[in-house]
Amino acid sequence: MSITTTTHLNFRGDARAALDFYHSVFGGDVVSVTYKDAGAVQNPDEADWVMWGQVTADNGFQVMAYDVPSQTPWHPGENAVFVSVRGDDTDEISTLWDKLVVGATVVRPLEPAQWAPLYGMLKDRFGVVWVLDVAAPYNG
Template sequence: MATQLNPYLSFRDNAREAMEFYRSVFGGELNVSTFAEFGVSQDPAEADKLMHANLSTPGGLILMGADTPNSQERSDTSNISCSLSGEDLSELQGYWDGLSAGGTVTVPFEQAPWGDTFGMCTDKFGVDWMVNVTAPK
C-alpha cells in the first residue's frame, strides 16, 4: 500500500455531527468509535464522544476526526486548510456547495487569475477548505 496523507480533524463535542456532515457532502462509509468503546475516559459525560471517526469515500478520499477530551486543550484556530483539487467541475462544485453551506466564503468559487476555478471557505465546523478545478488545456 502506498503512503497516504489523511486530514485528521479535532472537534470539541461535535465530531459525530461534523463527520455526518462530511459524509453528506462526500458520500462514502463512516466508521466511528466512542470514548466508552475504547475505555479512554472515566467521565460518563464523555462516553458518547468520538475517539475516532474514519470517512472513506468511493473516490478514495479519507477524512478522519475525533472529539478532544475535556481534560485536553484544543485550539480554536489552525494554520491548516484541507484542499480538494481535480478536473471534474461537477464533482468539485458539489463539494464546494456542500462545504460552504452554512459556512463563510473567503474566496468565491470562480475563475482564478491562473485559469482554474478556485474558492476558499470555512465550513460551519470551523474547518478551512480550498477547492480547485484545473482548467481544461
C-alpha cells in the same frame, strides 16, 4: 508497503456531527469509535464522544476526526487539524517518525497503543502536528 496521508480534524463534542455532514456531502462510509467503545472514558459526560472517526468514499475522499477530551487543552483554530500518516509496516512508519522528530516536540512517543501496533504524535519545527500510526483492522 504503502502509506496514506489524511486530514485529521479536531473538535470538542462535534466530531460525530461533522463526520455525518461530510458523509452527506461526499458519500462513502463512516466509521467511528467512541471513548466508551475503546474503554478510554475519562469523563462520563464524554463517553459517547468520538475517539476516532473517519469518512472514506470511493471517489478518494477521506477525512478523520475526533473529539478532544476536556482535560486536554484545545482552542479552535490552534489545533484544528492534524496530518495523519498511516501505514501497514512498522519499520516504514518508524523511519518516517525518526525523520520528522528532528527539531520537533513529541506530544506522544511512537509506541504501541491499545488501538494500534504503533502510534505517536509530534509537533514539527514548523508547528504542524503529525500523527503517525500503523493501521490495525477495525473489528467494530
